[in-house]
Amino acid sequence: MLIIPEEEIKKHLAYPRLIEALREIFPTEHTIPLRHHHFYKTPEGIENTLILMPVWNKNYMGMKQVTVAPANTKANMPSIFAQYILSDSKTGQPLVVMDATELTARRTACTSALAASYLCRENAENLLIIGGGKVAQHLAQAHLAVRSFKKINVWMRNAEKMNAFISDLRNQGISAEPVTDLEKTAREADLISCATPSETPIIQGDWLKPGTHLDLIGSYKPNTREADDTAIQRSSIFVDSRAGALHESGELALPLGRGIITENDVKADLVELIKGTHLGRTSNEEITLFKSVGLAIEDLAAALLIYKSHLR
Structure with missing residues (x-):
């Protein structure tokens, strides 16, 4: 299973290329189950969110785990952290794991x-x-x-x-x-x-x-x-x-x-x-x-x- 570093993620997600990749994939056949939202509170009483986002098509399956912590901005930290696992949908074999914080931000903007x-x-x-x-x-x-x-x-x-x-x-x-x-x-x-x-x-x-x-x-x-x-x-x-x-x-x-x-x-x-x-x-x-x-x-x-x- 590959592990792709953040700097390589940035290199491969040029904005025009990602916009066109999104344009191509949206109309294709795929399955998106209802995402899981779980809300939990920190010891300080601040509500954070855990989100699980699965998707698959005939060849690939993806799962993203996201945590949203709004109070992080006060500590000069990103409010969103995420991890992504890409697998073969036929066999279930994991193909690559990567940090999905940059991925999430770029795909959202694009x-x-x-x-x-x-x-x-x-x-x-x-x-x-x-x-x-x-x-x-x-x-x-x-x-x-x-x-x-x-x-x-x-x-x-x-x-x-x-x-x-x-x-x-x-x-x-x-x-x-x-x-x-x-x-x-x-x-x-x-x-x-x-x-x-x-x-x-x-x-x-x-x-x-x-x-x-x-x-x-x-x-x-x-x-x-x-x-x-x-x-x-x-x-x-x-x-x-x-x-x-x-x-x-x-x-x-x-x-x-x-x-x-x-x-x-x-x-x-x-x-x-x-x-x-x-x-x-x-x-x-x-x-x-x-x-x-x-x-x-x-x-x-x-x-x-x-x-x-x-x-x-």
Whole structure:
């Protein structure tokens, strides 16, 4: 069984290649059982999450174990740790094991970019990134793989971390600016990509100008959300998975439970966008919203890209 180091994982998960790997694998035949969510409390009373995510197709089987510990950010640690095992689905033989923290962050950002390739205006110029965690660190790179943004702004609550985040992007050759006036910047943004664990809405629907694409990543529990009801009501809603996005995340589950939206308000999922069953954005004035909760097939796409690249 192979063990692939983190640096090699980064090398094999170039953003354009991963986006195309996701585009190819989503419409294929595969099985994703219901993921297991287990919530447990630390001695300090903080709730962490353990997630088990299996998936298989006729050739391969993958299993990811994820722990989400929101308080880690206070200790300058990633809030997400993950491990991945890729096996032969016919024999069950393990083929490779790898750290899946980087894999998870990159595939999440690239799934958002894949959705944006159908939902974000082609002439979009202003990208606003909200958040500074592991996933947010890949959003500029992923979105730049599908759109040519002229301005990239970043907002987060911690100014010191925001400046470090900006410095890291600039070291990668990406021009970005920190912002302190979130409302003003959001009103000017063409794409707002949000990756935070917030329990209260950060983005207000009244801020969204016609033609905005809203990319919501962070909410993964029924009591968390990044956008308010007005944003949900004003938007054409698209998801990675109806079953997950409508019920696992408070982003849509809370408005759904109060009757503000119905399940029929979801225009399409990612597979329907890729297959062309739904064309995605229909006008330059339409406000679009993509809500992702993360799917095991995304992990399999990334793991296979790493594994097959390693064997070459």
